[in-house]
Amino acid sequence: MVSEICKELNGSFCLVSGDRYMWLQKSWESRVGETRFHGTAVKISISTDQLRNSQEIISRIAKQGERQDKTIRKAFKKDSIPSKGLMDNL
DSSP: OHHHHHHHTTOEEEEEETTEEEEEETTTOOEEEEOOOSSEEEEEEOOGGGOSOHHHHHHHHHHHHHHHHTTSTTOOSSOOTGGGTOGGGO
C-alpha cells in the first residue's frame, strides 16, 4: 500500500531489514542490495505538489489491491480499515 502511494505521488520507497535493502524510485524497477543495518527501517518520499485528495488516492489503491487479492489463494480479500487510512472510522 505504501509503495503504491509513493508511486502515485512520484516518490520513492526504501525498505531495509538486516543485511538487505529494496529501493523503488521513478521507473519503479527495484534495486536490491546488501547493508549492514541492524533492525528494520522504511523510508518514503512523496511529492506534495500532486497531493490533492489523499483519501481518494488511498481508496483507489486499496480497491486495486483488493481486486488483485481475489486472484491470490489465501490472501486477505478486504483491506483493513487502518491500512486504508480510515483511522477516524475506528
